Amino acid sequence: MISAEKLYTLATPEDVVTELAAAGFGGDTARHGVVAYRLVHRTVDVYGRPTTASGLLVLPLASERRLHAVSFAHGTGVHKDDSPSMRRAAFLSAPVVAHAAAGAAGVAPDYLGMGKGPGPHPWMDIGSETTASLDMLRAARAFVPRTGHVLERDVLLTGFSQGASAALGLGRALDAGEDRWFRLGALAPVSGAYDFGGTELPALFGGDVDPKSGAVYAAYTLVAFNRLHPVYDSPHDVFEEAYADGIEELFDGAHTGPQLMGGTPGTVGDLLTDHGRELLEHPRGALADALRTTDAVCTDWVPDAPVRLYMATGDEQAVTANTEQCRSALRRNGVNAPVVDVGAIDHQGSRHAGSNVAATPDIIRWFDTLRGR
Structure with missing residues (x-):
């Protein structure tokens, strides 16, 4: 850990309920007030070189000394501030606050290139999502004794959308013993694109994904993957x-969501050249190799802990066939x-986002039973 900054305190469960309501979340699981911190910590970049990242730690007030950590991996954002430690009373931070208010230590990585981390964000890169998430857990363990707490060994993992795959990547690392202290306690990912190359990318062209969302995800896929792999020579090619x-x-981390929406067309057909479409419909070469790694989060390991997969029928962004592929x-x-x-619960017009709002209290109750509450 490099630094810890206290961000805010919600002194009572009622304060928590108000905070969650401002983000569109329910607060019926809140039993504690909470205190929130931003941690900045050391980690490694996609090439294994030293770098830094940040994340949100939320602790319950008037709680037991020993706490289970709940690691929440957030969904897709484009601006550096689209991360849990940078936004309050927001969709990105509300699940972390909710888990802490239920008596756990809520831990949320911002990921590389988000929050206070340098450089661009390597979107859907499971390896760096895993290392950033694990190192945020380690930073939290180093910090919590200053607050009179210690973290239990078993970690409960959840995450939404992009974060669903990130949570599985972290679970795989814990299950493989990549940390000397933490162990995998349970997994509850929400609405993930687990079969990103095999199911999600084809769905961008098949009418199952909201057209505007399809254009944005197609653009992000090509740009983000090209930063790490030789996907195209010039953006004019795709x-x-x-x-x-x-x-x-x-996608440089300095542009906002509204700027992204304004700078992309309404459909993927208006965005891509024939070559760009062919790349995403039939990936090959370096892109195909990278997608095989992304798509392995459900296929190449055997979780030694309870797993539940959360989804919403009619999800307009992460098609539910992803969840069925993961379960199978x-x-x-x-x-x-x-x-x-x-x-079918909408959040700001999105059933995809609504699945996170609806799943969070159910996951809290399930994690409570696993913690013996």
């Missing part, structure tokens, strides 16, 4: 002329991972 000159800048892969490896359909 993006139509109206967007090719400015599309990469939209785990089942082939002998793991029973029940799927919990949280129903």
